[in-house]
Amino acid sequence: xxxxxxxxxxxxxxxxxxxxxxxxxxxxxxxxxxxxxxxxxxxxxxxxxxxxxxxxxxxxxxxxxxxxxxxxxxxxxxxxxxxxxxxxxxxxxxxxxxxxxxxxxxxxxxxxxxxxxxxxxxxxxxxxxxxxxxxxxxxxxxxxxxxxxxxxxxxxxxxxxxxxxxxxxxxxxxxxxxxxxxxxxxxxxxxxxxxxxxxxxxxxxxxxxxxxxxxxxxxxxxxxxxxxxxxxxxxxxxxxxxxxxxxxxxxxxxxxxxxxxxxxxxxxxxxxxxxxxxxxxxxxxxxxxxxxxxx
Amino acid sequence: xxxxxxxxxxxxxxxxxxxxxxxxxxxxxxxxxxxxxxxxxxxxxxxxxxxxxxx
Numbered sequence: 001x002x003x004x005x006x007x008x009x010x011x012x013x014x015x016x017x018x019x020x021x022x023x024x025x026x027x028x029x030x031x032x033x034x035x036x037x038x039x040x041x042x043x044x045x046x047x048x049x050x051x052x053x054x055x056x057x058x059x060x061x062x063x064x065x066x067x068x069x070x071x072x073x074x075x076x077x078x079x080x081x082x083x084x085x086x087x088x089x090x091x092x093x094x095x096x097x098x099x100x101x102x103x104x105x106x107x108x109x110x111x112x113x114x115x116x117x118x119x120x121x122x123x124x125x126x127x128x129x130x131x132x133x134x135x136x137x138x139x140x141x142x143x144x145x146x147x148x149x150x151x152x153x154x155x156x157x158x159x160x161x162x163x164x165x166x167x168x169x170x171x172x173x174x175x176x177x178x179x180x181x182x183x184x185x186x187x188x189x190x191x192x193x194x195x196x197x198x199x200x201x202x203x204x205x206x207x208x209x210x211x212x213x214x215x216x217x218x219x220x221x222x223x224x225x226x227x228x229x230x231x232x233x234x235x236x237x238x239x240x241x242x243x244x245x246x247x248x249x250x251x252x253x254x255x256x257x258x259x260x261x262x263x264x265x266x267x268x269x270x271x272x273x274x275x276x277x278x279x280x281x282x283x284x285x286x287x288x289x290x291x292x293x294x295x
Numbered sequence: 296x297x298x299x300x301x302x303x304x305x306x307x308x309x310x311x312x313x314x315x316x317x318x319x320x321x322x323x324x325x326x327x328x329x330x331x332x333x334x335x336x337x338x339x340x341x342x343x344x345x346x347x348x349x350x
Contacts (some may be wrong), residue, residue: 009314012316062349064348
């Protein structure tokens with residue numbers, strides 16, 4: 001029997017689905033609330049996980065940094081974590097993730113990186129408007145803003161100088177991918193979930209309210225998507241580029257039909273895609289964890 | 296069990312698990328199920344959305 005741990009910090013529908021599937025597949029399932037866990041340099045697995053050592057851990061924290069550090073603790077205790085620290089670290093930083101995609105030859109939007117406000121202004125002068133600025137650490141489409149002119153740029157630079165967090169000095173500026181709009185002025189992107197490198201399901205995410213962001217967290221609608229060979233191949237290649245595991249690969253369709261991968265997500269949410277998918281996604285994830293534990 | 300903010304009934308489901316979030320139907324305040332003690336449920340204020348939250 002596989003001893004499977006689900007590390008979480010907010011028990012969402014996804015974590016409950018994973019727990020249910022793990023129990024259905026006969027796993028001995030242990031829930032670990034990362035908010036209450038503590039560890040020390042001389043800790044044993046039982047000091048961190050109430051039930052003791054597990055064969056495999058599904059890391060599902062909604063807080064990226066909490067999950068990343070929890071993963072490091074669990075790996076230091078020789079437990080296999082999905083996703084591994086190296087994968088989570090690569091996906092959690094958009095600049096690192098983009099560079100991995102580029103290095104692996106996965107088509108991705110042209111992106112500029114600058115490390116001061118002055119350098120960011122120079123990028124805009126050279127590349128020209130518009131570009132999309134994205135926080136290097138962040139999710140759910142927050143802080144993703146199209147910069148269409150100098151006024152917007154000035155406002156963003158001023159806001160960042162006020163908050164002045166360590167990541168505010170890192171500027172990630174990406175080309176705007178021109179996409180087709182439907183009759184209601186909505187654009188779409190594609191989310192593919194990969195499990196162990198295998199694309200298991202795809203959906204279209206329709207932008208909400210005429211905006212250009214299609215994140216479901218912002219009100220985007222999930223729509224069933226028949227996965228093409230190109231989508232599947234790109235998703236697998238993107239998964240390989242960051243080290244594999246359980247991932248959410250985001251793609252956009254250029255107006256000429258060519259696909260680009262613009263994001264790889266580490267702790268992938270699947271409540272929305274499960275509504276339109278024919279596959280049992282949590283079951284595939286748990287089965288992958290069980291197979292990983294047996295290796 | 297009632298909301299600490301507005302005193303509305305929270306209507307916590309019988310099968311709520313530890314870690315699950317319960318929202319007040321009236322004012323929207325979020326609570327986390329912190330523990331179960333027999334038929335009783337312990338709640339604590341839920342964390343607010345952090346800058347690093349997401350996928």
